[in-house]
Amino acid sequence: DCYKSLNDLPVDALDRITVYLPPDVLLPLLPEIAAANAREVWFNPGSDRDDVIEQARELGIPVIQACSIVDIGRMPGEFGN
Structure with a gap:
């Protein structure tokens, strides 16, 4: 499913963006x-x-600067162009 904004997601809390x-x-x-x-x-x-x-830091966003695909043990190239 696609949503126009984060506010439209049918969840109470998000773990990761x-x-x-x-x-x-x-x-x-x-x-x-x-x-x-x-x-x-x-x-x-x-x-x-x-x-x-x-x-982002000024807004209090918990910043992680890294590739989330690599973090889950995959390589971006596995997903095509």
């Missing part, structure tokens, strides 16, 4: 991400520009 968005697209979404109160938010390579990470 993993972000694969260009920084300029991501910046205006940071307040919504902060409001989701996820335990961890992964900023994957390409989304983790310095100004994005700085603003």
Whole structure:
């Protein structure tokens, strides 16, 4: 299923948000991400520009700068282009 925003997800709490968005697209979404109160938010390579990470931390987002695919023991190349 696809949802327009994190607020539309049919869950009470999120454990992990993993972000694969260009920084300029991501910046205006940071307040919504902060409001989701996820335990961890992964900023994957390409989304983790310095100004994005700085603003995320200012908003209290629990930042992890790493590839979430690698974290689960897989390689990004396994999923095609």
